[in-house]
Amino acid sequence: MTILDAVITGVKELLSNPLRSFLTLLGLIIGVSSVIIMVAVGQGAQEGVKAQIIGLGSDLTFVRPAATNNQQTGARGQAGSGLTLLASDAYAIKEASLPGVIGVVPQLNFNAQAIAGSNNLGVGIVGTTADYAAVRNLELDYGRFINTQDVERKALSITLGSEVGKSLFPDNDGVGKTVRLSFAGGRVGFSFRVVGVMAPQGGTGEGSQDDYVFIPVPTLQSRIAFLRNPQGEVNINQITIRSDPNVGQGIVKDEVTKFLLRHHGVTEPDFTVQTQNELIAAQEEVNATLSILLGSIAGISLLVGAIGVMNIMLVSVVERTKEIGIRRAVGATANDIATQFIIEALTVSIFGGALGILLGVGVGIGVGGQQLMGQELNTVIKLWSIGLASGVAVSVGFISGVYPAFKAANVDPIVALRSA
Amino acid sequence: MIELREVSKAYWTGAGPVHALNKLDLKIESGEFLSIMGQSGSGKSTLMNILGCLDRPTEGQYILGDLDVANLSDKSRSALRGRWFGFIFQNYNLLPRLSALEQVELPLLYNKVLNRRRRASEALDQLGLADRLHHRPNQMSGGQQQRVAIARSLVVNPQVILADEPTGALDTDTGNEIMGILSNLVEERRITVVVVTHEPHIADWTKRSILMRDGLILDDRTSIAPVTRLEE
Numbered sequence: 244m245t246i247l248d249a250v251i252t253g254v255k256e257l258l259s260n261p262l263r264s265f266l267t268l269l270g271l272i273i274g275v276s277s278v279i280i281m282v283a284v285g286q287g288a289q290e291g292v293k294a295q296i297i298g299l300g301s302d303l304t305f306v307r308p309a310a311t312n313n314q315q316t317g318a319r320g321q322a323g324s325g326l327t328l329l330a331s332d333a334y335a336i337k338e339a340s341l342p343g344v345i346g347v348v349p350q351l352n353f354n355a356q357a358i359a360g361s362n363n364l365g366v367g368i369v370g371t372t373a374d375y376a377a378v379r380n381l382e383l384d385y386g387r388f389i390n391t392q393d394v395e396r397k398a399l400s401i402t403l404g405s406e407v408g409k410s411l412f413p414d415n416d417g418v419g420k421t422v423r424l425s426f427a428g429g430r431v432g433f434s435f436r437v438v439g440v441m442a443p444q445g446g447t448g449e450g451s452q453d454d455y456v457f458i459p460v461p462t463l464q465s466r467i468a469f470l471r472n473p474q475g476e477v478n479i480n481q482i483t484i485r486s487d488p489n490v491g492q493g494i495v496k497d498e499v500t501k502f503l504l505r506h507h508g509v510t511e512p513d514f515t516v517q518t519q520n521e522l523i524a525a526q527e528e529v530n531a532t533l534s535i536l537l538g539s540i541a542g543i544s545l546l547v548g549a550i551g552v553m554n555i556m557l558v559s560v561v562e563r564t565k566e567i568g569i570r571r572a573v574g575a576t577a578n579d580i581a582t583q584f585i586i587e588a589l590t591v592s593i594f595g596g597a598l599g600i601l602l603g604v605g606v607g608i609g610v611g612g613q614q615l616m617g618q619e620l621n622t623v624i625k626l627w628s629i630g631l632a633s634g635v636a637v638s639v640g641f642i643s644g645v646y647p648a649f650k651a652a653n654v655d656p657i658v659a660l661r662s663a
Numbered sequence: 664m665i666e667l668r669e670v671s672k673a674y675w676t677g678a679g680p681v682h683a684l685n686k687l688d689l690k691i692e693s694g695e696f697l698s699i700m701g702q703s704g705s706g707k708s709t710l711m712n713i714l715g716c717l718d719r720p721t722e723g724q725y726i727l728g729d730l731d732v733a734n735l736s737d738k739s740r741s742a743l744r745g746r747w748f749g750f751i752f753q754n755y756n757l758l759p760r761l762s763a764l765e766q767v768e769l770p771l772l773y774n775k776v777l778n779r780r781r782r783a784s785e786a787l788d789q790l791g792l793a794d795r796l797h798h799r800p801n802q803m804s805g806g807q808q809q810r811v812a813i814a815r816s817l818v819v820n821p822q823v824i825l826a827d828e829p830t831g832a833l834d835t836d837t838g839n840e841i842m843g844i845l846s847n848l849v850e851e852r853r854i855t856v857v858v859v860t861h862e863p864h865i866a867d868w869t870k871r872s873i874l875m876r877d878g879l880i881l882d883d884r885t886s887i888a889p890v891t892r893l894e895e
Contacts, residue, residue, distance in 0.1 A: 244772050259760045569756050572717065573770035573815065574745020576738045656717050660756060 244579050246586070253587040256559075257594075267555045268595040270548030271639075275599025275632040276606060278541040282628035283607035285534035287621030292526045296519060301380065302345075303519045304495050306332075306482040306503070309512065327513040330460050333372075333482045335506050341498040343490030346378040350481040351460050353470075356425040359411040366407050368424065370460035370479075376402075376441075378485040381452055384408070386418040386439030393438070394459040397466070401435035406453040408440035416440055424456070426467065433466055492518035545635055548595070553643030556588050560651045567651055568659025577652035584648035585641065592640020596633045603632070664822070664855065665691040665714065670723035670733075672709050672878075683709035685878035686723070691857070693822070696849040698858045698866040701875035707859050708827065710875070714857065715748050715825045716740040745774045749816020753828035755808040757800040763787055763811045764796045770819045786814040790844065806837035813844060823855040824848065830865055842868045 257264040308328040333349035351370035356363060369375070376388040384405060393400040401422055408417050417437045425432040435458060444452045463470055464477040471477055486495040496516050503514055560567075567580055604624055611622035672684040683706045691697060701707045712718035713725065716732060719740075725733040732743060749770075750756075757766050767783035776782065784796055790810040800808050809829060816824050826845065830838030846868055848854045858869060866872045874882035 244775070248772050255760070565756070566758055569758060570769065570773070571741070572715075572744060572750045572756070574741055574773035574819075576741035576773075578738070579741075579773060657712050660717075660752065 244575070244582070246582075249579075249583050249586040250590065252583055253590045256587055257590060263555065264591065267552055267591055268598065270551035271545070271592060271595030271636055272548075272599040272602055274541070274545030274548035275596050275636050276603030277544050278538065278632040278635070279600065279603030279624065279628050280607050280610075280622075281537035281541040282534065282631075283603075283622040283624045284610075284620065285530065285537045286623040286625050286628075287611065288533060289527060289530035290623050291621040292530060293523055296523050296526060301519070302486045302488050302492065303378070304484040304486055304492060304499065305517050305519075305522075306484065306499060307480070307515050307517070308478070309514050327507070328479050328482065329476045330464065330479050331476060332503065332506065333479070336482065336484065336499060336502060339502055341495070341502055343487045343495045343498065344484055345487055346374045346485040348372050348375045348378050348483050349460050349479045350375070350483055351463060351470075351477060351479045352481075353426075353463065356429070357407060357411060357456060358423040358425060359417070359420060362411045362413075364407060364410045366404075366424075367455045368463075369455050369457050370463040370477075371457060372460060375457060375483075378483055379452065381444060382442040384440050384442040385416040386437070388439055388441075389457055389459050390438075394461055397459060397461040397464070399433055399435045399462060400438045400459065402439040402441060402457040403437060404453045404455045404457075405441050405443040407456055408437075412437075412440075422456070424458075427469070431467060492520050542635075545632070545639070548636075549639035549643050552588055552591055552595075552640060553647065555591075556584060556644055556647035557650070559587075560584065560647045560654070563651075564654055564659045564662045567654045568656045568662070571654075571656035572660060580654075581648040581652040584651045585644040588644025588647070589637065589640045592636050592643075596636030596640075599636065600629055600633060604629070664693040664728060665689070666724075666726040667713070667720075668724040668726070670713065670720040670725060672706075672713065672718070673721045682878050684713070684720070687879060689873075689880065691855060693855055694849060694853040695871055696846065696856050696858075696869045698860055698869040698872045699875060700859075700861060700863070700866050700872060701881075702861065705875040706878040707875050709878075711825055711827055711857070711859050714823070715750060716743045741773070745770055746819055747822045749813075749819065749821040749824040751809070751812050751816055751824060751826040751829045753831035755800070755805075755812045755832075757808055757811060757815075759800055762797045762799055763792060763803070763814075766800075766811055767815045767818050770815060774819055776819070783814075783818055786818040787811070789817070790814045804837075805833050806840060809833065809837075809841050810844070813841070817848070817854075821854065823857065826856065826858045828860055829858060830860070830862070838865065 306328065330349040330351070333347050336344065337347040348371050353368040353370065355366060355368050357366045372394050373389055373391045375381070376383070386402070388402050389400050392398070403411065403417065403422070411417060411422060412420060417440055420437050421434050422437055423432055423434045441452060460477065460479070484495065484499060486492060496518050500512060500516050504510065504512060507513060570580060607622045607624045610620055613620050667687060667689040669686045669688060670684055671682065671686055673680045673682050687710070699707045699710060709718065713720055720733050723733065724731055727743070727747065732740065735743070761769070764780065764783050764787065767786050768779045771779040771782060784793070787793060787796060790813055792807065792810055792814065795803060795807060795811070803811070824845065829845070830841055833841065842865060845856050845858065849856050858865065860866055871883070871885045873880055
């Protein structure tokens, strides 16, 4: 009996009991497709977050204050809660012309109410310097970004994020108009002149610059007394450094760390330096865990599908005892019988695997871009997940065919011929 | 052509060994038409299974042609079954889902023979089933099903046909028709036919008749003109 004959025999057998074959297939279809879908969702989430981090700009290194560490109580504050980073640190790093450092900007984050005419909007203020747009790779729609003169003069100039611009000035570009920023529940307020509106940057969450407004950090420093510390300096949240792509981010990180230790006159860093690559790596670690979790759940359903195939094959051996006897009587060897059962199991698995791939890829593409609980679902169909799922399906078919085939091959032809 | 020398077959049951065959000697020449009679439990089915290489003797020698087949591997015995023997059963033993043509092709499949379709349809044609090629067993009468089974056994040009109660499920006329076909195979194609039966009138068709009891041959008679005797 050739393999082709065995395949034809197997397919005929499957077609002769379509409902049972379909139910067997179903387990594998669901198993294979869920592996593909789960991996696609997991990878989609991963690439989404990666895109978000890359959307911050490229070749960036972030310096943040260390966590507060109260010597008396021993209570440790949130990361970045310390008051150790100053705008002057950013200027010092910039003046030091460290190797690989292209741009350095301080960043002071602060919330305020932005009011323009009858429009009123909660915004995030970013107090920074003129280089911010270049460092963060932001583009303008109208006007200009706050410039060096604004910074030096502590001018009341403001550049709006695209969403803020649209909300406050729905009818025009807003350049030259006045926006009032109101702090601390309206107790303090200043009127700023709009000098520009940013182009939409897209993205969501931390990476999106569309919901921010940008003002010179010295303006905040000089105008808002409660932002100043006893030394008259303004503590900032972050220093963003853009590095030369030809210089390793690790080198830049080392240089910045060494410089700031010297500058602060400390031996233990009272700040943290994180490169964009490190951020991505940390996020990937989180997402890899998610992917493994999703993949495992899907793997279990594939396993259940496999058990289904084995179960059906075992039932089939018992049901077809007589057939085995007849085939043996007309010259089939035990091997021929075993081959036939393995090929039937493989046929089910390959067919189920193929349908599972179609379904998995179809659903994977279909749910991509759909909203799920307010979040856009990203899917990235990975070739390796298709390979993995179909590989598992076929090996599962083979393995679940082996034992029933072994049983079938060992059926005593005499007993088989006697059976009803 | 076939020779059994002191062949024994024992089965182990809860109550101890059961000797289905007890040092049995038997010679069958090529072209013989032989019937094996006996009550149930006499060992006739066991003898049939051993002759057809479906079963192995516990002791003794089985010489087929010039080959000792008692201790051959499963693969070799399967090959012998496929090429030397044709089996016919009381309940036809056709596969319910296959057409007549596919049933007859089955032995050719395992014998790796070419032109399976043509040879199978020729075999069915010889048995007057040319118009039943695509019928399934449940679409045919008992006699037709048994003729499909005969075609299946003949398609490999076997040396020996082993028929286990071939008429057991058929009415007398149809049974006689089947026995006529088997008789012709002996006369015209010099095929050795061994029929197991418990019906004397079926045994009357054959030239030589063996009576078995308790795993031994009790009587071995060769009549001169069996067919004419039936017609008297």
